[in-house]
Amino acid sequence: xxxxxxxxxxxxxxxxxxxxxxxxxxxxxxxxxxxxxxxxxxxxxxxxxxxxxxxxxxxxxxxxxxxxxxxxxxxxxxxxxxxxxxxxxxxxxxxxxxxxxxxxxxxxxxxxxxxxxxxxxxxxxxxxxxxxxxxxxxxxxxxxxxxxxxxxxxxxxxxxxxxxxxxxxxxxxxxxxxxxxxxxxxxxxxxxxxxxxxxxxxxxxxxxxxxxxxxxxxxxxxxxxxxxxxxxxxxxxxxxxxxxxxxxxxxxxxxxxxxxxxxxxxxxxxxxxxxxxxxxxxxxxxxxxxxxxxxxxxxxxxxxxxxxxxxxxxxxxxxxxxxxxxxxxxxxxxxxxxxxxxxxxxxxxxxxxxxxxxxxxxxxxxxxxxxxxxxxxxxxxxxxxxxxxxxxxxxxxxxxxxxxxxxxxxxxxxxxxxxxxxxxxxxxxxxxxxxxxxxxxxxxxxxxxxxxxxxxxxxxxxxxxxxxxxxxxxxxxxxxxxxxxxxxxxxxxxxxxxxxxxxxxxxxxxxxxxxxxxxxxxxxxxxxxxxxxxxxxxxxxxxxxxxxxxxxxxxxxxxxxxxxxxxxxxxxxxxxxxxxxxxxxxxxxxxxxxxxxxxxxxxxxxxxxxxxxxxxxxxxxxxxxxxxxxxxxxxxxxxxxxxxxxxxxxxxxxxxxxxxxxxxxxxxxxxxxx
Amino acid sequence: xxxxxxxxxxxxxxxxxxxxxxxxxxxxxxxxxxxxxxxxxxxxxxxxxxxxxxxxxxxxxxxxxxxx
Numbered sequence: 001x002x003x004x005x006x007x008x009x010x011x012x013x014x015x016x017x018x019x020x021x022x023x024x025x026x027x028x029x030x031x032x033x034x035x036x037x038x039x040x041x042x043x044x045x046x047x048x049x050x051x052x053x054x055x056x057x058x059x060x061x062x063x064x065x066x067x068x069x070x071x072x073x074x075x076x077x078x079x080x081x082x083x084x085x086x087x088x089x090x091x092x093x094x095x096x097x098x099x100x101x102x103x104x105x106x107x108x109x110x111x112x113x114x115x116x117x118x119x120x121x122x123x124x125x126x127x128x129x130x131x132x133x134x135x136x137x138x139x140x141x142x143x144x145x146x147x148x149x150x151x152x153x154x155x156x157x158x159x160x161x162x163x164x165x166x167x168x169x170x171x172x173x174x175x176x177x178x179x180x181x182x183x184x185x186x187x188x189x190x191x192x193x194x195x196x197x198x199x200x201x202x203x204x205x206x207x208x209x210x211x212x213x214x215x216x217x218x219x220x221x222x223x224x225x226x227x228x229x230x231x232x233x234x235x236x237x238x239x240x241x242x243x244x245x246x247x248x249x250x251x252x253x254x255x256x257x258x259x260x261x262x263x264x265x266x267x268x269x270x271x272x273x274x275x276x277x278x279x280x281x282x283x284x285x286x287x288x289x290x291x292x293x294x295x296x297x298x299x300x301x302x303x304x305x306x307x308x309x310x311x312x313x314x315x316x317x318x319x320x321x322x323x324x325x326x327x328x329x330x331x332x333x334x335x336x337x338x339x340x341x342x343x344x345x346x347x348x349x350x351x352x353x354x355x356x357x358x359x360x361x362x363x364x365x366x367x368x369x370x371x372x373x374x375x376x377x378x379x380x381x382x383x384x385x386x387x388x389x390x391x392x393x394x395x396x397x398x399x400x401x402x403x404x405x406x407x408x409x410x411x412x413x414x415x416x417x418x419x420x421x422x423x424x425x426x427x428x429x430x431x432x433x434x435x436x437x438x439x440x441x442x443x444x445x446x447x448x449x450x451x452x453x454x455x456x457x458x459x460x461x462x463x464x465x466x467x468x469x470x471x472x473x474x475x476x477x478x479x480x481x482x483x484x485x486x487x488x489x490x491x492x493x494x495x496x497x498x499x500x501x502x503x504x505x506x507x508x509x510x511x512x513x514x515x516x517x518x519x520x521x522x523x524x525x526x527x528x529x530x531x532x533x534x535x536x537x538x539x540x541x542x543x544x545x546x547x548x549x550x551x552x553x554x555x556x557x558x559x560x561x562x563x564x565x566x567x568x569x570x571x572x573x574x575x576x577x578x579x580x581x582x583x584x585x586x587x588x589x590x591x592x593x594x595x596x597x598x599x600x601x602x603x604x605x606x607x608x609x610x611x612x613x614x615x616x617x618x619x620x621x622x623x624x625x626x627x628x629x630x631x632x633x634x635x636x637x638x639x640x641x642x643x644x645x646x647x648x649x650x651x652x653x654x655x656x657x658x659x660x661x662x663x664x665x666x667x668x669x670x671x672x673x674x
Numbered sequence: 675x676x677x678x679x680x681x682x683x684x685x686x687x688x689x690x691x692x693x694x695x696x697x698x699x700x701x702x703x704x705x706x707x708x709x710x711x712x713x714x715x716x717x718x719x720x721x722x723x724x725x726x727x728x729x730x731x732x733x734x735x736x737x738x739x740x741x742x
Contacts, residue, residue, distance in 0.1 A: 106698055112740060118715065122731045155708075156700040195734075202737030220736045320737065358739040410739065499728035515740060572698040573708065593742035597732055612739060658698045 045457040046650050047449055048399040048643075050098075050175060051442055052091060053406030053616065054463035056082050056626040062439050070446040074461065074628050081664075083625040084639035085465040087569045088516035088582050089616050091192060091406070092126045094464035094625070094640055095176040100156035101644030101659030105570030108155040109177060110578030111514035113596065117526045122499065122513065122597060124201075126153055126177045126193045129330065150180040150330050155574060157656070159644040160186040160397070168651045169396035171389060174382075176401070176464075179353065180331040189339070190332045191401055192353040196320040197240050197290075197301040197329065198250065202352050205318040206365045207235050220359025228314050233257040237270065239290035239321060240299060240329075251290040251299075257316070264310040277307040282373065285348035287324060300324040302348050308370065317365060319374075323351045346388050349381040356407035362611045368427055371411065372434060379404040379441060386445060390452075397647060402445070404438045409467045413614025417469055421607040453630060458650055463625035464640065470615035472552060473592030473608050474559050474585060475601045476512035482604060483546065485510040494600035502600070506530065509539060513598060515591050515617040517579030518543065540565065540580055547583060552605055559605065561586045562619040571660060584619030591617065627664065635662075635669035680706075 062068045063075070074080075086094040086103065088111065096109040104110045114125045128151045154177050160170040164185040172178070174191030181188045196202055204221035215225045226233050236252040255270030264279035275283055283305040291298045301321040308315035323329055326343040332351055333339040343349070355378045361371040379402070386400055414422040415431045446461060453459060480486045481494060485508065488494055492502035500511065505528035508521050520536055523529035531539055544563040552559050562584030566575055569582060585591070593610070594601050616623040627638055635642065642661035649655070649663035662669060682690065694705035735741050 100700070102698075102700075106700070112738060113735065122728065124731070124735060155704055196737070200734045200737050203733070217733070219742055220739070352737075354738060359736060362739075407739070498732065501728075573705070596741050597728070597735075610742075617740070656700065657695050658700050 043395055043456065044650060045393070045395060046397045046647060047393070047453075047457060047459045048397065048647075049442075049446065049449065049459075049461045050095075050399060050401040051405055051461065051463050052176070052401065052403050053409055053465060053467055054439075054442065054626055055405075055409070055466035056080075056463075056624060057466065058409075058435075058439065059626060062436055065436075067436060067440050068443045070443045070450055071461075071628065074446065074450065074459070074630060078459075078630040079628065079633035081627045081633055081635070081638055083462055083627040084637060085616075085620050085623060085625050086640055087564050087620050088584070089465040089618065089620045089623050090515055091464055092177045095192070096126075096154050096156075097640040098462075098464065098643045099154070099158045099175065099177065101159070101641050101655070101661050102156050102572055103570055103641060103660065104572075104578055105566075105575030106156050106572030106658055106660070108153065108574040108577060110582075111517050113514040113517075114578070115513055115519070117519075117522075120500070120505075120527050124193075127151060127179045128153060129195065129199055152178070152180050152182055154178075156658070158182055158184070159647045160184055160188065160399075162648060162653060162656065163397060163651065166651065166653050168653070170399070171393065171397070172399045173385065173389065174401040174403075175399060176353070181334045184334055186334060187338050188334045189342070190351075190353070192403070194323070194332060194351055194353040195330070196322055196352045197299065198238070198321065199240065200320070202320040202354060202357065202359065204320055204357055204360050204365065205237065206360075207233070207314070207316040207318070209233075209314045218359075218363050218365075220357075221363060221365065223365075226314065228259065231259040231261050233259070233314060233316075235316075237288065237303070237318060237321070239288070239301065240292075242290075242292050244293045244297065251292055253288055253290060257314070259310055259314065266307055266310050268305060275305075277305060279307055279310045282306045282377070287326075287348070288321065299329045300327045301329070302351075306366075306370065306374075308366075317360065317370075319357065320352055325349060325351050342385065342388070346381075346384050349385065350378060354403065354407065355381075356403065356411075358407060358411050358612060361411055368415075368431055372431070375404065375408055375411075379438065383441070383445065387448075390448065396651075402442060405435075405442065405463075406467075408435055408438050409614045410612050411614075413467070413469055414611065417613075420469060420471055420613055422609045422611060422613050450630075457630075459628075459630040460643070460646070461626075461628040462643065465616045465620075465625050466623040467614050467616050468587040468618055468623055470590045470608050470613055471588045472554070472559075472590075473595075473606050474550075474589050475592040475595040475604055475606070476518065476583065477595045477598060478592075478600050478602070479547075479550070479604045480510055480512060481600055485543065488600075495602055498594075498597060498599050500598040503598075510543060511598070512583075512591070512595055514579070515596055516582050516584070518581040518583055520580050522580075536580070544581060552589075554605070557588070558586055559589050560584060560619075562621065572658065584621075585617070587618060587622050589618065590615045629664075631665060633664045634667050635664040638664040 063072045086097045092109050096107040100107045109125050113122055115122050160172050161184045163170045170186040172188040174189050176192030179190040179193040181190050206223045207226045209226050209228045215223050226235050236254050239251040242251045258267045267276050285302045287302050289298050289300050302324050303321045304319040306317040325339045328339050356375045360366040412435045414420040415428045487504045487507035488502045489504045509531050510520050512518050520531045521529050522531050547560045547563055550559045564582040566580055642664050645655045645659055645661045646663040691702055694702045699705040
């Protein structure tokens with residue numbers, strides 16, 4: 001795509017250098033704008049810290065407690081605003097709003113989980129990894145003809161694509177909903193949505209000789225029974241499914257553990273590596289290689305080992321096998337070489353989209369202490385990368401993402417709130433302040449940034465949504481069943497089976513899918529649709545009113561405080577491809593664990609006793625994000641969709657058609673947006 | 675690996691651009707691709723691409739933490 005000149009009147013020197021850059025690019029020379037072009041005097045820069053889940057109420061509390069001196073200074077110097085989040089307030093939706101300047105009607109991401117109405121299959125919303133379509137079968141071997149594909153499903157153009165088109169360099173590190181990274185000249189690294197090497201969003205492995213431990217698949221992992229014989233354990237590390245074998249089974253790497261008979265220590269040997277771990281010790285990243293076609297095809301990954309216990313029982317946790325950033329099996333960066341360059345500078349690091357192993361904690365495989373060790377290492381890695389990349393920033397836009405506040409608010413809320421069903425007083429005495437410690441680390445990072453600000457740099461610190469307690473689960477599909485909108489097959493047990501297995505679609509009018517979505521079973525759209533289009537409006541109105549009337553018998557509190565219609569909430573060509581209603585839960589309530597994927601627990605409402613105890617997938621007005629800047633922000637009610645226009649405006653780039661927001665620095669923005 | 679290039683006459687190109695703009699698509703390419711996708715799905719039904727079973731989808735999504 002031809003680059004447009006952004007020549008501004010009066011700067012011949014800058015114009016000459018930009019023309020030279022165009023000439024070099026036209027000659028086919030690959031240049032990194034950040035590295036080859038020195039910034040002109042007074043050239044504007046933009047730094048954005050994207051802190052997932054930073055809550056404005058919690059931040060104000062910690063500021064008042066004196067724990068966030070740099071945030072306090074920034075707010076005093078510039079502005080601190082709430083930032084209207086997305087409908088619904090889920091990270092892939094919210095970050096897509098920020099990235100494109102559009103809502104879900106424009107970018108097509110409505111939830112973590114979408115469905116294909118023609119097949120009623122559920123699918124992950126932001127990306128898909130597809131195998132090769134054509135294969136040659138030779139005995140027990142299958143040879144793919146052509147490669148598979150990792151597809152980015154978010155529509156619209158990312159702000160860094162537009163910056164790149166105008167010659168503005170950008171570094172965008174681990175922004176969610178960018179796997180695989182969209183092609184551009186920007187330096188980008190994929191974040192949330194990046195799978196592990198098995199193609200899942202994180203599958204851990206737990207090896208134990210405890211005969212009372214469950215074995216097989218658990219949420220987010222596998223428990224693998226092993227035997228200890230003569231102080232030796234022989235085990236295998238599962239890898240990706242081998243596409244070259246006719247029968248579907250994962251490639252495996254054997255490894256051996258030699259336990260000391262007396263001391264709590266073990267030696268590990270796998271492939272060409274050996275290392276020793278004490279009980280309670282984490283390994284460094286271990287590089288592994290899975291052979292798929294002997295002598296021809298292999299795929300590399302990285303994983304970490306944690307020796308939970310050597311005696312009396314053997315207990316070993318192995319992290320999900322991550323895509324090796326030194327030699328990625330799937331596209332995770334632009335340019336492709338950026339991933340290797342970064343690894344050579346800072347060492348290996350988590351590449352899976354959500355690195356904090358919350359499922360291992362929820363399953364009881366890791367306890368609170370062990371989970372926090374892993375979570376702190378995730379943040380330590382992100383800070384090492386930040387320390388390596390931020391000093392290189394000379395011009396354009398620098399965006400850096402931090403995940404820790406979000407994941408740790410999810411997992412630690414129960415230890416800060418005595419009213420939570422999962423509250424544990426003993427654990428609270430040890431860990432109730434940990435969340436504030438993670439906030440304080442963000443303050444330290446902000447301090448690093450503020451020390452380098454000059455008169456030509458705009459700083460934005462923002463979050464995609466806030467947080468609230470998740471005390472009670474609302475099983476939407478059970479409610480729809482109990483209220484006559486779903487009918488089951490004769491004799492079907494609603495508590496058995498998954499993903500609507502028991503549903504009689506010919507007598508079903510609506511269903512819930514994902515964390516906030518409610519869909520009509522619409523004739524002409526859904527595979528077995530029953531609701532005539534002419535009756536859709538009446539059914540939606542009826543369901544909305546009844547949902548808003550639901551009260552929790554335990555407290556008489558309203559469970560749902562808002563129900564948005566797609567027709568009014570969304571703007572753009574994809575507005576009709578998502579849910580018909582977006583259910584906005586009250587603080588304290590969220591969609592139940594099993595209803596999300598079409599199951600029918602017995603109770604409509606039940607306590608949430610999971611360690612995942614805080615959430616934000618609620619009424620979007622109750623969990624706003626936040627926005628701070630070193631400049632005054634005239635806009636009193638900025639929204640995520642304003643950020644992309646703000647970024648473009650900083651560099652004098654006209655806002656494309658379809659972007660619905662406006663720059664938060666636009667001086668005309670002094671009234672509250674409706 | 676394989677692609678297809680399409681040449682549009684000037685009038686159709688201009689009309690397509692107007693439609694893309696009016697409908698809120700971020701680019702002409704996006705509008706054309708989405709329009710073709712919708713029409714092909716309408717005529718032929720859902721495409722191939724190896725739909726995953728519900729169990730496979732659940733396993734893939736469990737690592738996100740938001741689902742059980």
